[in-house]
Amino acid sequence: NTSSTKIEESMIELEELAKAAGGNVLGSIIQNRDNYDVAYYLGKGKAEEIKEYANNMQANLIVFNEELSGAQIRNLEEIIGLDIIDRTALILDIFAKRALSREGKLQVELAQYKYRLPRLIGVGKEMSRLGGGIGTKGPGEKKLETDKRHIRERIYDIQRELKEIKKNREIQRSKRLKSNLPIVALVGYTNSGKSTLLNKLIQSHREYSADKDVFVKDMLFATLDVSLRKAILPSNKEYLITDTVGFVSDLPHYLVEAFKATLEEVSYADLLLHVVDSSNEHFNLQIDTTLGVLKEIGAADKPMIYVFNKADKVNYELDYKPKDEYVFISAKTGYNNEQLLQKIECHINSNLKKVKLLIP
Ligand code: GDP
Structure with a gap:
């Protein structure tokens, strides 16, 4: 039935996440239970079973x-x-390893503290000694000797610094809006190829970006922070392009809150390029996840082009036809790059026309 497929899908995603955190997945168990055990989450007998299995x-x-x-x-x-961790701790761990900017790092640290505070049980016993290197990144290591009071102070400091950063972002944003350049946002499930495509699109504008190349890695969540770059169309028209956080399903609500600031960029975009890894057997689940996150941040109605990436790895016809415009490309080989640029140009031009029509 639908609920059991949903659980299976969620487990597949959990496995991908564990791999993204550097883990080696040995196996998985699904337990069907109607009643939930307050002390053990699952029954004590089941816990014994897991012990043997593990x-x-x-x-x-x-x-x-x-x-x-x-x-x-x-x-x-x-x-x-x-050692035991839950889905949230795993996601936080991945985010901690991927955050690049000061803001991203602070947001992850804040979320980690908020997650840990109610779970603290005294010095030396919590997220600091996990197996496989997972869960050991972030405040865990340095915090063995810290108590709740220190955490609360740290939370306060982080929140203050984030407020400062936010103020700066707003100044930057108004400058950017004044520049009047169209903004294109890359969205899509992690590992779909957003960073690779971004690097391709900005190649002609390297000198513009003061910061380093976007970090590309064959793992989920390579990009946690937003970066805005200038790019150029075949007609010589300039536009700004932005990359966004890794999209993942079932993100606890307070985490979505924590990353709102970075996701906010998407709501300023004129056009979304929804990058899909068409070589991934679960690509339609990943599309749904991304659309779900877009809905949550109120960006579901933006004009969108589906960019089916990694065409070089797919040798069959996809039977997926989105209702929006779409294009098959390979960010890696450059296949159909021109076609994508044309589509972007077309959208940008038609949007500009709409804006003009509004002005009497
Ligand atoms: P992001 O998480 O969406 O930013 O994805 P990345 O740009 O980091 O890409 C994830 C992985 O997919 C990297 O190893 C890329 O080299 C690889 N990749 C990206 N685009 C393509 C493509 O068109 N073809 C192939 N074969 N691999 C690609």
Whole structure:
């Protein structure tokens, strides 16, 4: 039925996330249970079963697909004898490794503290000693000796610094709006090729960007921060292009909140390029996830071009026809790059016309 496919899909995504965090996925278990156990999340008997399974697999870390309370993690760790993290901790860990800008780093740190505060149980026992290197990045290591009061102080400081940064962003944004250049935002599931495409599109404008090349890696969430670059169309028209956070499903609400500032860029865009990894067997799930996040930030109605990327890896006809415009490209080989540019140009021109019509 639909709910069990949904669970399976969610588990597939969890596996991808674990791999993105550098983990080696040995196996997975799905438990069907109607009643939820407050102390162990799943029943004690099931926990014993997981212990045996994990021992056979020689696992050193267990990831739960739901958010667990501090007590549940503790109780489960006691029975199973292995380190345990939940989906949220895993996502935070990936974000911590990927954040590039000061703002992105601070946002992740703040989210980590907010996640940990209610789960703290005293010095030395929480997120600091996890297996496989997962969960060890971020404030964990340096915080063994910190108590709740220190965390609260740190949260306060981070929030103050973020406010400053936000003020600066607004100044920058109004400058940018004055420049009147159209803004194109790259959106799409992580690992679809957004950074690669961005680098391709801005090649002719390298000198404009003061900062380093966007970091490209064969992992999810290569891009957590927003970067805005100038690019140029075949007609010599200039536009600004922005890259956004990794999109992932079931992001806890307070995390969506935390990354709103970076996602906000999308709502200023004139056109969205929805980049899809057409070589991924789950690409339609990834499209749905991205559309879900866009809806959440109120950007679902923006003009959009579907960019089916990695065409070089696909040797069959895709039976997916979005209602919006679409194009097959390879950001890597440059296949159909011209066609994509033409489509961008077409959209930008028709948008400019609309703006002109509004002015009497
Ligand atoms: P992002 O997370 O959406 O920014 O994705 P990236 O741009 O970091 O790309 C993820 C991985 O896919 C990298 O290893 C890229 O080299 C690879 N990649 C990107 N575009 C293509 C493409 O057109 N073809 C192939 N074969 N690989 C690509």
